[in-house]
Amino acid sequence: MRFSKLFGKTLRQAPAGAESISHRLLLRSGMIAQIAAGIYSYLPLGWRVLRKIESIIREEIDKAGGQELMLPVLQPFELWQQSGRDVSFGQSLFTLTDRKEHKLVLGPTHEEVITELAHRYVQSYRDLPLLLYQIQTKFRDEPRPRGGLLRVREFIMKDLYSFDVDEAGLDESYEKMSQTYKNIYARLGLPALIVEADSGAIGGKESHEFMVITETGEDEVIYCSNCGYAANAEKAQSAKARIEDVIASRSPEQSEGAAKQFLPLEEIATPRCKTIEEVASFLGVSTNQTFKAVFYSADGEFVFVVIRGDLEVNETKLRNTLKCSELRLATEGEVSEAGIVAGFASPIGIKDVKIVADDSITLGANFIAGANKAGYHFKNANYPRDFQVDLIGDIALAHPGDNCPKCGSMLSSARGIEVGHIFKLGTFISEKMEAFFLDQEGVSKPIVMGSDGIGLGRLLAAIVEQSHDDKGIIWPLSIAPYQVYLCPLYLDNTEVAPLAENVYQELGKTGVEVLFDDRDESPGIKFNDADLLGIPLRLTLSPRTLKSQSIEVKWRAKKETQLWPLENVAAEVNRLLRKKLASQGCAQFLM
RNA sequence: CGGGGUGUGGCGCAGUGGCUAGCGCGCAUGGUUUGGGACCAUGAGGUCGGAGGUUCGAAUCCUCUCACCCCGACCA
Numbered sequence: 001m002r003f004s005k006l007f008g009k010t011l012r013q014a015p016a017g018a019e020s021i022s023h024r025l026l027l028r029s030g031m032i033a034q035i036a037a038g039i040y041s042y043l044p045l046g047w048r049v050l051r052k053i054e055s056i057i058r059e060e061i062d063k064a065g066g067q068e069l070m071l072p073v074l075q076p077f078e079l080w081q082q083s084g085r086d087v088s089f090g091q092s093l094f095t096l097t098d099r100k101e102h103k104l105v106l107g108p109t110h111e112e113v114i115t116e117l118a119h120r121y122v123q124s125y126r127d128l129p130l131l132l133y134q135i136q137t138k139f140r141d142e143p144r145p146r147g148g149l150l151r152v153r154e155f156i157m158k159d160l161y162s163f164d165v166d167e168a169g170l171d172e173s174y175e176k177m178s179q180t181y182k183n184i185y186a187r188l189g190l191p192a193l194i195v196e197a198d199s200g201a202i203g204g205k206e207s208h209e210f211m212v213i214t215e216t217g218e219d220e221v222i223y224c225s226n227c228g229y230a231a232n233a234e235k236a237q238s239a240k241a242r243i244e245d246v247i248a249s250r251s252p253e254q255s256e257g258a259a260k261q262f263l264p265l266e267e268i269a270t271p272r273c274k275t276i277e278e279v280a281s282f283l284g285v286s287t288n289q290t291f292k293a294v295f296y297s298a299d300g301e302f303v304f305v306v307i308r309g310d311l312e313v314n315e316t317k318l319r320n321t322l323k324c325s326e327l328r329l330a331t332e333g334e335v336s337e338a339g340i341v342a343g344f345a346s347p348i349g350i351k352d353v354k355i356v357a358d359d360s361i362t363l364g365a366n367f368i369a370g371a372n373k374a375g376y377h378f379k380n381a382n383y384p385r386d387f388q389v390d391l392i393g394d395i396a397l398a399h400p401g402d403n404c405p406k407c408g409s410m411l412s413s414a415r416g417i418e419v420g421h422i423f424k425l426g427t428f429i430s431e432k433m434e435a436f437f438l439d440q441e442g443v444s445k446p447i448v449m450g451s452d453g454i455g456l457g458r459l460l461a462a463i464v465e466q467s468h469d470d471k472g473i474i475w476p477l478s479i480a481p482y483q484v485y486l487c488p489l490y491l492d493n494t495e496v497a498p499l500a501e502n503v504y505q506e507l508g509k510t511g512v513e514v515l516f517d518d519r520d521e522s523p524g525i526k527f528n529d530a531d532l533l534g535i536p537l538r539l540t541l542s543p544r545t546l547k548s549q550s551i552e553v554k555w556r557a558k559k560e561t562q563l564w565p566l567e568n569v570a571a572e573v574n575r576l577l578r579k580k581l582a583s584q585g586c587a588q589f590l591m
Numbered sequence: 592c593g594g595g596g597u598g599u600g601g602c603g604c605a606g607u608g609g610c611u612a613g614c615g616c617g618c619a620u621g622g623u624u625u626g627g628g629a630c631c632a633u634g635a636g637g638u639c640g641g642a643g644g645u646u647c648g649a650a651u652c653c654u655c656u657c658a659c660c661c662c663g664a665c666c667a
Contacts, residue, residue: 144662218666451667
């Protein structure tokens with residue numbers, strides 16, 4: 001490709017509003033252009049990168065036995081009503097109405113459509129297992145698009161659906177996809193960390209996300225560098241320390257029976273102490289000796305949440321525990337309407353309110369709790385002696401510094417970009433969509449499904465976030481828009497121009513992808529553009545190199561340059577690139 | 592949806608009631624240059640996001656509205 005003919009311009013300054021590194025660099029290098037919030041065009045360079053990413057994904061999935069197909073973007077709204085996800089997806093669904101006043105959905109994902117297909121074509125256990133996938137545009141009306149390609153409303157995604165006869169089959173498909181994803185990231189030169197993820201309210205027993213650790217990531221990953229435990233903060237657990245009650249510790253001989261340690265409930269005045277910190281410091285205890293009360297509205301129902309004072313509520317876990325879809329903090333009005341004295345509340349004596357507790361309330365004894373009366377708290381509150389709860393489980397947020405749930409070491413946290421998600425769906429959707437098969441005994445069973453996704457644009461952005469310097473992008477060879485940046489200087493020189501042209505032609509013949517900077521620009525502009533575009537290998541030809549009948553060779557990622565003989569340079573470069581690609585497990589050339 | 596911010600040539604910005612709306616980059620033409628974003632000359636390009644209002648006069652003041660960005664909420 002001749003640079004002079006290339007559509008798209010490099011920009012010296014990034015458009016205002018582009019803040020993340022990938023957004024700035026992709027705009028400046030002319031790879032993408034924004035048309036509206038969260039909606040982008042791919043220009044020729046960016047599109048070449050995307051297509052290379054796509055073909056790597058396709059190759060790896062095909063290798064794992066996936067069959068590619070193409071599902072429609074336009075989907076009948078009824079299909080979504082059937083699965084019930086018209087509600088759970090809610091506002092994020094793009095909907096439209098056709099001329100017959102028929103409601104349609106712009107597909108944000110394709111479980112419904114694919115399961116409808118499975119319903120039609122899968123009748124027997126002999127038809128299973130199946131791995132079906134597509135690479136196609138998805139639409140989600142995100143509340144807030146951000147970060148350039150990192151979070152958008154229209155995006156290209158590889159979505160794969162697995163169909164198995166049972167959980168064991170699902171586990172196998174899941175493991176296969178997990179390995180396939182690892183292969184894909186390896187070929188993309190992207191260090192992706194696999195972490196445990198929340199599987200949402202619609203069931204599904206297991207889910208993992210692949211994260212690229214970087215500052216601009218939207219997700220928080222909690223991990224243990226000792227044993228390798230890693231999870232999305234939404235899902236992460238931590239070992240909650242048992243708090244030995246002060247009094248109990250004075251009488252170790254009683255410690256065998258927890259109930260024996262329970263001291264009588266006692267009301268104490270705590271004037272003006274509304275927060276946990278105020279109460280704890282007023283009474284001279286640490287926050288982990290207290291109960292904290294937090295109030296939510298879950299699908300419209302008022303919920304009283306109790307958790308130990310040193311911990312915080314993880315709303316994702318709470319949502320899953322409650323099996324609700326809409327969850328928000330209750331308003332002051334709703335709290336007082338429920339007859340609760342904010343700041344002095346506890347479940348003790350509270351009636352007709354749904355109470356959810358974190359299991360931390362059992363890890364200790366004789367806590368401080370609200371007396372449900374302004375200005376007073378209880379001493380020696382104990383569960384279940386003093387109150388009952390409707391639900392109890394782990395609903396606490398894990399923090400860096402907490403202990404690892406697996407090995408007890410200290411947990412750390414980092415920010416990450418989610419570049420892939422594998423998900424054991426189970427039978428939730430197949431039951432709703434009536435995708436059943438007959439097993440060997442002739443018994444009708446729902447197909448056990450999995451669903452795995454990779455957002456290609458986000459992947460591209462994550463690679464830039466992860467591989468750049470202050471000059472620009474540094475593309476891995478496997479996905480660079482071009483492999484070689486041929487950079488002749490002084491094109492008006494009678495020797496340089498024809499030799500450069502010749503090298504360009506020869507490289508092309510060997511199948512090397514070349515961006516030929518045939519523009520009459522100064523060296524500074526050419527070098528800076530080469531760096532900005534991030535083409536892996538730069539070949540510079542100038543009167544200076546011609547003095548020794550040579551050409552300068554430089555890797556984008558490295559500082560040093562070397563001079564190669566001009567003779568046979570095309571064959572040598574071709575050999576070098578193929579060797580490098582092969583060492584990365586990728587011998588694919590995009591012609 | 593809550594909080595904050597920005598809309599002025601392709602991009603970045605200046606311009607707080609008064610002449611024909613400026614500057615840098617980019618673009619076009621000609622010339623001199625050029626190993627890390629050169630220089631000179633000439634030139635093209637703008638209903639100042641939109642609507643309404645105040646005023647002799649509005650990019651500038653007022654009202655409404657739209658778009659975009661950031662933080663939060665949200666994100667099977």
